Amino acid sequence: MSNPLPHTPLRLGIAGLGTVGASVINILHGKADVLAAELGRVITVAAVCAREPGKDRGLDLGNAFWFADPVEMAQSSEIDVFVELMGGAGNPAKAAVEAALNAGKSVITANKALLAAHGQSLAALAESKNVALLYEASAAGGIPVIKILREALAGNAVTKVSGILNGTCNYMLTRMEIENLDFATCLSEAQRLGYAEADPTADIGGFDTANKIAILTSLAFGTKIDVDAIYIEGIASITSLDIKMTDELGYRIKLLGVAERTPAGIEQRVHPTMVPKTSPLAQVMGVTNAVTIDADAVGQLTLIGPGAGGDATASAVIGDIAEVAKGLTGPVFRLPSTQLERAPRAAMQRHEGGYYVRLNVHDKKGAFAAIAARMAQMNISLESILQKGNKNTTKGTGLAIVSVPVILITHATTEAAIREALENISSDGVLDGSPQVIRIERG
């Protein structure tokens, strides 16, 4: 004999019926019985909201109330939980989330832009109302990294979080490597196939990854979210020669978001990074995401999975719904918002690590010696020097300049030293164009 379900249904109001919202509704309908059994409570979609009321979405919305205004829905007595799946750092997402929290309703969102910009104040509001603000889908999509950092790693001192957090960039870097494509061709291919947006700036410029690493930094270190502290460099400067050379050297290039505790403070950075081919992150190809966490008790663990897509993202949203259904609340980030510290910010100039430097060096006597001398002047020791690729000829107003691509791999040094050495080399007049610099993560 089955017991009657003890609780009243949990009534959701879902704002946003696009890729993620539609998948959430389909999974909730398809798995209604399983979820009710697992949670001891029926989950209902009591209200929905989107921009276009008449649009055929192929969704069974049952008897759900339709709201044209997400703020109105957030305050409605018809719902217990507000699920924000519209996107955007500003209104209506912000106003609606605030309205729901002020009305004492728990909120679930997939919105990294909102969290990165307003996470602190929204967390304070949720905690003051003793309701949940959950956002598992906001970083690394279907990978439950937020629950791992906030709950499963309780008591661990996290030292570093590094991740492939943008599927578009990883897809492009993978295709550039496998098919030997240049960046522009690869981007237009990715746009044609729907893997990159018409305006790809947020993805390829590293800004989407920055929003995600901002959230993960707060969870890892118990610090306030600080997007302005993040050093951001996108992938647009990566050439097929860089991909080929890193491959020959035993590395792969990935756009990483990194948050790391260092003696100089907490580094937050997003940039193309050479990772050893043997590392877990190097194995992650295509649109897949991955996060590696280093912590004192657990050591190192890597989570790999889908970072986007309707069903995978909905999986994370439904995990949050389950948490609310079970009545779990707690600090929104690792610590209560009043206890989150301002992250001691480590200047990028103090970053230490190995570097890949590609220079187009004038094909003339003394050029190599000048470069080696400038590196030595900054105490930079070189692990290897490679001269690969074809000679380039640049025709200016005067004589044609012939240059050759030269790749330097350094031992560990500082960002300040490498920048100064390269400025000096450029001022010596032995280079054609600007140097390419890619940071190496060896550990």
Ligand SMILES: NC(=O)c1ccc[n+]([C@@H]2O[C@H](COP(=O)([O-])OP(=O)(O)OC[C@H]3O[C@@H](n4cnc5c(N)ncnc54)[C@H](OP(=O)(O)O)[C@@H]3O)[C@@H](O)[C@H]2O)c1
């Ligand atoms: N797609 C993914 O794979 C993915 C992965 C992780 C996280 N996310 C996050 O999930 C959220 C939703 O993404 P999505 O891909 O599902 O977006 P989407 O497909 O563009 O859908 C957005 C939905 O929000 C509705 N909407 C937009 N502005 C609105 C407004 N002013 N008032 C009412 N409704 C409004 C739209 O209504 P109409 O349908 O009527 O236009 C649409 O239904 C975003 O925060 C995104 O960053 C997405």
